[in-house]
Amino acid sequence: MTEKDFLPKHTEALPESGKVAWKAPSNIALVKYWGKKENQIPANPSISFTLDACATRTTLSFQKKETTSKFSFDLYLDGKPKADFKPKIEVFFDRIAEYVPFVKEYHFVIETSNSFPHSSGIASSASGMSALALCLMDLERQMQPNMDPSFFMRKASFLARLGSGSACRSLEGDLVVWGKHESIEGSSNLFGLKYPFKVHDNFKHYHDTILLVDKGEKQVSSTVGHNLMHGHPFAKERFKQAYQNLTSLQAILKSGDLAEFVKVVESEALTLHAMMMSSNPYFILMKPNTLEIINKIWSFRKETQMPVCFTLDAGANVHVLYPESIKESVIQFVQDELVAHCDNGHYICDRIGTGAKKLIIPKK
Ligand code: PMV
DSSP: OOGGSSSOOSSSOOOOOEEEEEEEEEEEEEEEOOOOGGGGGEEEEEEEEEEEEEEEEEEEEEESHHHOSSSSEEEEEETEOGGHHHHHHHHHHHHHHHHHHHHHTTTEEEEEEEOOTSSSSSSOHHHHHHHHOOOOOOOOHOOOOOOOOHHHHHHHHHHHHHGGGGGGGSSSSSSSEEOTTTSTEEEEESEEEEEOOOOOOTTTTEEEEESSSSOOSSSSSSSHHHTTTTTOOTTHHHHHHHHHHHHHHHHHHTTOOHHHHHHHHHHHHHHHHHHHHHHOOOEEEOHHHHHHHHHHHHHHHHHHOOOOEEEEEESSOOEEEOOOHHHHHHHHHHHIIIIIGGGGGEEEEEEEHHHHOOOOOOOO
């Protein structure tokens, strides 16, 4: 598929007004996306677990307006106006207008809330952008009632990508690939693809306990971080490595080899941060407690031989990943040894999820 496949082809008239709502999950990358080309095209393919508990709920109310020259919307987070999110949505609307021109025809009220604490240091851009993209596609579907369900998801992912790259992996469960990889048929730089191969039972119901090490705002945004990969001395090798890691991970997901899984996932996390530390200008997002936790996970794994590992996103928080079979021991370990390194002892117990859901709006 190409960009052209997502250009509009409405058959029915635009509805006057209405309201739709979607809940979309967050995701955690196993092979990381870090570095992009123009138009939100990733420099390498990535793969993520879709999460379950960490999610955004968005209600989109729409009302036809007179003039179509500008975008018009109000934005609320947890019921309160959120002016500082507006520029990001404005950029998003601008990028997607070619594909969903009706965005200029309406005044929107966007009401959004996150399941995870507001300032938890967990990025809400992936779940937030995918929930909004799904709402917009729901509106488009009203003008094209025979839309194919797989096209609906694909275009929603395509739109979400234009809001925040990794958001295109936040629609379906339980593993999603984004970026062209020769051995994954249907994979694309334009949208996320539900992992098309059979996955070993070891990876069913995988857990992700998110340790909130630093709940503050990140000092360096991911937009800036991605840009620093242009001209980065190790960029070319890094993109090659990510591609190869996705190849290795395919064999691992098939065989259920947890020891190899641990190696690939931890190496990806540390390489992501190594890229940040070797950018120009360089920066560090990990905190002392991030390293304390990593060392404790390594000691615990050595002592118990249990396949628990960590990954990191673009921040200081640590995602502790482990299979269902060892969940009691790991939760105990988290409580006994790791909680002490979390901001106010906060952590979130999450697990692999099944993807976004349409929400029923109660009739008044
Ligand atoms: O989608 P962005 O632009 O916020 O970038 C996300 C980058 C990482 O979370 C660090 C990695 C990834 O693949 O999700």
